[in-house]
Amino acid sequence: MKRLTMLLVFVVLSAVAAGGYWYWQQSASGAPPESKAKGKGQGKGGGTLIVKTASAVVKPMPVLIEAVGTVEPEHSVQIRAQVSGVLQSVLFKEGDLVKPGQLLFQIDPRTFAASYRQAQAQLARDMAQLENAKVQQERLEPLLKREFITRQEFDVAVTSTKSLEAIAAADRALLEQARIQLEFARIHSPIAGRTGTLAIKPGNLVPTAGGGVPLVTINSTDPIIVSFSIPERQLEEIRRNQNEKDMRIEILLDRSGPAAAEGKLVFIDNTVTPQTGTVLLKTRVSNKEEILWPGQFANVRVVLRIEPEAVVVPEAAVQPGQEGSYVYLIDQDSKVLVQPVKVSRQIGNEVVIASGIKAGDRVITEIPQALEQGATVRLAGAEGAGSGEKGKGKGKKGKGKQDESGNKDEGKPEAKSKG
Numbered sequence: 001m002k003r004l005t006m007l008l009v010f011v012v013l014s015a016v017a018a019g020g021y022w023y024w025q026q027s028a029s030g031a032p033p034e035s036k037a038k039g040k041g042q043g044k045g046g047g048t049l050i051v052k053t054a055s056a057v058v059k060p061m062p063v064l065i066e067a068v069g070t071v072e073p074e075h076s077v078q079i080r081a082q083v084s085g086v087l088q089s090v091l092f093k094e095g096d097l098v099k100p101g102q103l104l105f106q107i108d109p110r111t112f113a114a115s116y117r118q119a120q121a122q123l124a125r126d127m128a129q130l131e132n133a134k135v136q137q138e139r140l141e142p143l144l145k146r147e148f149i150t151r152q153e154f155d156v157a158v159t160s161t162k163s164l165e166a167i168a169a170a171d172r173a174l175l176e177q178a179r180i181q182l183e184f185a186r187i188h189s190p191i192a193g194r195t196g197t198l199a200i201k202p203g204n205l206v207p208t209a210g211g212g213v214p215l216v217t218i219n220s221t222d223p224i225i226v227s228f229s230i231p232e233r234q235l236e237e238i239r240r241n242q243n244e245k246d247m248r249i250e251i252l253l254d255r256s257g258p259a260a261a262e263g264k265l266v267f268i269d270n271t272v273t274p275q276t277g278t279v280l281l282k283t284r285v286s287n288k289e290e291i292l293w294p295g296q297f298a299n300v301r302v303v304l305r306i307e308p309e310a311v312v313v314p315e316a317a318v319q320p321g322q323e324g325s326y327v328y329l330i331d332q333d334s335k336v337l338v339q340p341v342k343v344s345r346q347i348g349n350e351v352v353i354a355s356g357i358k359a360g361d362r363v364i365t366e367i368p369q370a371l372e373q374g375a376t377v378r379l380a381g382a383e384g385a386g387s388g389e390k391g392k393g394k395g396k397k398g399k400g401k402q403d404e405s406g407n408k409d410e411g412k413p414e415a416k417s418k419g
Contacts, residue, residue: 052366052380053330054314058359061310061352062303064345065238069228069251069300071292073221074284075191078214081107081206083184094198098189098218105187105215107206112185116178123171130164137161193220194290219294224287226251226263228300229278238281239268241304249283251292252299256348259301261285261292310344311353317363318343318351327357328364328371336364336375 085107092104137157144154196217200206206215226249230238241247242265250259263285272279283300285292292298317327318341329337341356357363364371371377 049368049371049375049377050380051330051364051368051371051377053362054317054365056311056313056353056357056359056361056363058309058311060306060308061312061347061350063305063307064347065230065234065302065304066255067228067230067300067302069226069298071294071296071298072225072227072282073193073219073294074223074225075193075220076294077189077191077193077218079104079187079189079216079218080214081105081184081187081208083107083112083181083206084208085109085111085185085206087200087202087204087206089202090198092195094195094216096195097193098195099192100189102189103186104189104195105206107185107187109182109185112178112182116175116182119171119175119178123168123175126164126167126171130161130168133157133161133164187215189218191218191220193218221290221292221294222287223263223284224292224294225266225282225284226261226292226298226300227280227282229273229276229280230302232272232277232279235268235272235279237304238265238302242268244305246303246305248303249285250301250303251283251285252301253291255299260298261287265302307352311357311359312350313353313357313363314365315346315349315351316365319367328367329357330362330364330377330379334376334378336371336373336377338373 088106088108090105092098092102098104137154137160140149140154140157143149144151196219198216199213200215247265249263249265251261251263252258253260263283265281266284267280267282269280313327318325319327321340324340325343326338326340329339331337339356339361342354344352344354346352364377
């Protein structure tokens with residue numbers, strides 16, 4: 001029992017000694033732990049923070065609507081054969097640009113050429129019979145007037161002539177059909193565009209239209225269509241501005257980059273999609289350099305009008321908060337003020353402010369961790385900023401410098417300088 005009591009007394013004395021040592025260390029440091037944590041990032045000894053700022057400016061900025069669109073060819077044609085036969089040759093390479101009327105495929109034409117010559121011969125035969133019938137009719141006509149023949153004999157000759165005329169007309173139609181079949185053996189491009197993957201190689205049997213995959217698909221690339229959807233609540237504003245000269249549609253590959261193409265609104269769908277509550281729109285843009293590619297996703301920016309006097313700050317200055325966006329302002333006394341703002345829109349690295357600040361207000365663009373309301377700050381790059389570090393370096397080198405009164409500074413250590 002006596003040993004247990006002595007052990008407890010020893011533990012208590014040890015705890016009291018440890019607590020006293022800790023309190024002595026904190027008193028020697030000159031600040032409690034909370035103060036040290038709070039002063040972190042404010043410089044040595046909790047000094048003035050150095051910050052980078054930018055001034056809010058007023059300049060013309062566009063009022064716009066942003067969306068994501070899909071690039072589509074204005075014309076797209078699936079080339080299919082209209083006659084069946086062996087594919088003799090392909091007169092282009094996959095991915096080539098082709099022109100309207102350019103020959104693409106040649107199907108073995110021998111069967112169609114034979115049918116064409118047969119139709120020609122049949123027409124020639126029937127035309128000869130028709131000429132003979134006409135001559136016979138002309139010979140019988142004066143005999144009928146002299147009553148050397150009966151009326152019935154003359155009517156038979158007239159009927160024969162008309163019958164042969166109908167047969168000749170049918171032969172002409174068959175000849176035209178054979179000619180068309182022969183032309184179908186040579187497949188030409190109906191549009192200008194870029195070819196896709198070739199589905200059938202030379203030497204294979206080409207199926208007729210409607211059977212199998214198309215021989216090739218041609219997509220026009222210049223101009224090109226970009227389709228996109230907007231919420232139905234924005235449709236009224238677009239329709240109100242669509243005839244204004246300032247309204248345009250910009251296509252961007254990178255949302256923060258420059259516009260790759262620019263065009264006008266060419267289509268507004270006649271209905272709102274019930275499932276999404278959006279309306280489909282299309283724009284036609286020039287694409288001579290083929291920057292845009294069919295099937296590609298692109299950022300769409302509908303510029304409705306230009307706001308001549310918009311208040312603009314850098315994107316880095318605007319901070320998100322639970323109650324909305326805000327910025328850190330610097331007043332005339334170099335004090336920090338937390339100012340709530342209403343963001344209108346963001347264009348690239350710039351943010352248009354609807355309310356909260358005015359032109360000329362200085363906002364902090366690089367936010368130190370220890371920055372808070374009412375803190376005193378100093379602008380980076382301003383006179384005197386960072387002078388303590390420079391003085392420290394010169395003190396180590398031992399170089400002196402004269403002050404304004406002509407006295408020479410012998411390079412005293414920074415700890416003794418109040419600069």
